[in-house]
Amino acid sequence: MMASDGDSQNRVGVRGGPFMPGEFIFQRSLLLVGLLLAASVVPVLSVETPAMIDYVNHLARMHLLVDAAAGRPNPAYEIDWGLYPNLAVDLIVPVVARFVSVETAARLFLLVSQTLVVSGAIALELKVRGRHHLSGFAALIALYSLPFLWGLMNWEFGCGVALWAIVFWIHFREGPWLFLVVLHTFFFIVLFFAHLFALGIYGLTIGCYEASQIRGYRQAARTFVAMVSPAVAAYLFLMGSGGAPEQPVLTWWFGLKLMWPLLVMNCYNIALSIALGVSIAGLLVFLGYNRILGLTRPAVFIGSGFLIVYLLMPARLFGGAYADVRLIPAIMLILPAFLTVHWPSAAVRSVAALLAVSIILINVTNVASIWSAxxxxxxxxxxxxxxxxxxxxxxxxxxxxxxxxxxxxxxxxxxxxxxxxxxxxxxxxxxxxxxxxxxxxxxxxxxxxxxxxxxxxxxxxxxxxxxxxxxxxxxxxxxxxxxxxxxxxxxxxxxxxxxxxxxxxxxxxxxxxxx
Known part of the structure; x- marks a missing residue:
């Protein structure tokens, strides 16, 4: 069901007070999410090298950077720093590795990324709705989905930062325009150096959100200028600095777009991924059948925007591959914050929580067993x-x-x-x-x-x-x-x-x- 405009304004929190997490009433659901997060990071804490596809490649590069800084360069490689995008792990891990081993520094980076993802999703729902209902569970379901489980370290870190950037945009959008521009530019720069696709997720979300809130041409023009100015500057910078790929690669794999929702949940076991995907679909049917979820105007705009981009997004974008599938965990992290939730009874809520917890723990257990092996x-x-x-x-x-x-x-x-x-x-x-x-x-x-x-x-x-x-x-x-x-x-x-x-x-x- 669609919330009315008045209901949307009151519950979506466009004009809410200062964003103070301590003001929100502590909920049992947050305690459960905290316990599930603790269980979800056990795989990272229990092994020295997480068994993620790209993670090991990034770890080898971290060793090269640390070795070169320590005066032990590999003669087959050269260190060539530049103002490139997608540098989060390269900038952070070697610094942390001054105090701990490279392996420990890389795992700390992964733990911080996972924490940013889950906390950012929760903070977004707290800002928008004032209470936690779905976001923490959705984030934990997505935490070991295929794009994150591949070991795309910069992408996961950037995704977490993007969630927090969206929170701050929504909070300060009604404040002084110049401050909003400065804040937006700050997050734009951080996300630019974290991961370009995470920057795109941030831009797509606030763009769709602002489109749902337009009340006049003057406001729309002001918001457009605030959003686009850093992007224009970054594009000109990339073209002049050589940070953009020399030969862009755009390839569409349309056949996979219908399959990704079933293949996205697990990187190691196709049958398990399909089972988890079907379970999530069953959970959504259960929530829909009991009329628990409702759509707000921002939810319609954001959901439609992500769907259109997903259908049009190439699988290979510039130098990377599997770009479109990354939108699936992204929307799982963002959209729940903009849905209305009405629990008809405590029993229905308990059944939904049990299904979500089961999906999370089954996937985490599978990941832990494989990483241990x-x-x-x-x-x-x-x-x-x-x-x-x-x-x-x-x-x-x-x-x-x-x-x-x-x-x-x-x-x-x-x-x-x-x-x-x-x-x-x-x-x-x-x-x-x-x-x-x-x-x-x-x-x-x-x-x-x-x-x-x-x-x-x-x-x-x-x-x-x-x-x-x-x-x-x-x-x-x-x-x-x-x-x-x-x-x-x-x-x-x-x-x-x-x-x-x-x-x-x-x-x-x-x-x-x-x-």
């Missing part, structure tokens, strides 16, 4: 680095039949050799305009042009390269260019010849390439 695998591959010659070159490959996602967290584990063996691994992320690490001039022939080619090379590509077929440039002469080959994930029944196996682990094998 990977501890020995990461320890084993780190031990394998002692078998490598210093300053060697390493290629990472995988079987062509590697379709299960359970082995994906191993894909980038060999990049840790850049720290432990001073090796060169071309699949370490060195994306132009995004990371402050570059391949050295002597390694320019190994540059990767397509971001998807950072994934492990398939065995069929290795065989095709040996036969003179078309393959990514860094693979063409792999037999002569590389000293070692790691095959991660499922071990293929047959491998290329002229390889000598040096070590075999549960999720990888190390081979010396016979010259």
């Amino acid at each position: 990977y501890r020995s695998d990461y320890a084993e591959i780190i031990a394998s680095f002692r078998l490598l010659r210093a300053n060697s070159t390493i290629l990472v490959a995988r079987s062509d039949v590697e379709v299960g996602r359970i082995n994906a967290p191993m894909f980038y584990a060999p990049t840790l050799a850049v720290h432990y063996a001073a090796a060169f691994v071309p699949s370490l992320y060195t994306l132009s305009g995004q990371q402050p690490v570059r391949k050295s001039t002597s390694k320019s022939a190994f540059e990767i042009e397509d971001a998807l080619d950072y994934l492990p090379t398939t065995i069929s590509q290795l065989n095709s390269a040996s036969a003179g077929g078309t393959v990514p440039s860094h693979v063409r002469a792999w037999r002569t260019d590389y000293d070692y080959l790691y095959i991660v994930g499922e071990q293929p029944a047959s491998i290329p010849d002229r390889l000598t196996r040096m070590m075999h682990g549960r999720r990888f094998s190390l081979y010396a390439i016979d010259k």
Whole structure:
């Protein structure tokens, strides 16, 4: 049901008093969310290296930055700082690593990001509605969804900051215009350096929110100027500084758009993801059947805006991939704050809470078990680095039949050799305009042009390269260019010849390439 305009104004809090969290009545639901958050961070606290796909790649880069600052640079890479976007982890983790290990600093960054996401969602609902009903539960359901579980560290941190930025925008939007511009510019800059997509989430949300609140052309023009001015300045800066990707990549995978709502809930197990997605749909049907949820005008505008952008958003946007699926957890974090909630009875509320808690704990338990299982695998591959010659070159490959996602967290584990063996691994992320690490001039022939080619090379590509077929440039002469080959994930029944196996682990094998 749609709330009336008067009801929307009173309950959405557009003209609410000062934002003081202490003024809100403590609710049992917040205590439950706090306990669930404590349970949700147990996986991060219980392992040294979270088994997230991109996390390990970022961790290897953090080691490079810390090593270089300590006077132990890897000769295969150059540190090249610039005013690029997407630098949150690069700016924060090396500073924290002055006091703790790099692994601990990276996990602290992840914990802060998760806390920002959950607290930001709750703060948004408290600001908009004055009470907590849904946002904490929705945020915890999304906390280990696929985009976050991939280990997109800058994106998760930026998403948390964006939620808090939306809270402050709504609170101060009726205040002095100049102060709003300054505050908006501050958050714009923070989000710019955190992650561009998080900046887009922030802009889309406040844009849709303001569209729902327009009361005249003068107000609309003033708000438009306040919102757009930093964006214009940032665009001009990017064009002049070289921070933007040189060759934008825009690719649509329309078939996945209908599937993502079922595949988004778990990165490791498709069946579990579908089951959780169906459970969430069942929870929403239950809430709708009991007429618990209602739409406000801002909810309609924000929900419609996200839906339109999701349908139009390319899967690959500039250098990144899977851009559209990130909108799903984003809307899960934002939209609940703008819904009206009317519980018909305590029993109905308890049933809804039980369903939400079950979804959260099932996913967290699955994540904890997988991360725990990977501890020995990461320890084993780190031990394998002692078998490598210093300053060697390493290629990472995988079987062509590697379709299960359970082995994906191993894909980038060999990049840790850049720290432990001073090796060169071309699949370490060195994306132009995004990371402050570059391949050295002597390694320019190994540059990767397509971001998807950072994934492990398939065995069929290795065989095709040996036969003179078309393959990514860094693979063409792999037999002569590389000293070692790691095959991660499922071990293929047959491998290329002229390889000598040096070590075999549960999720990888190390081979010396016979010259």
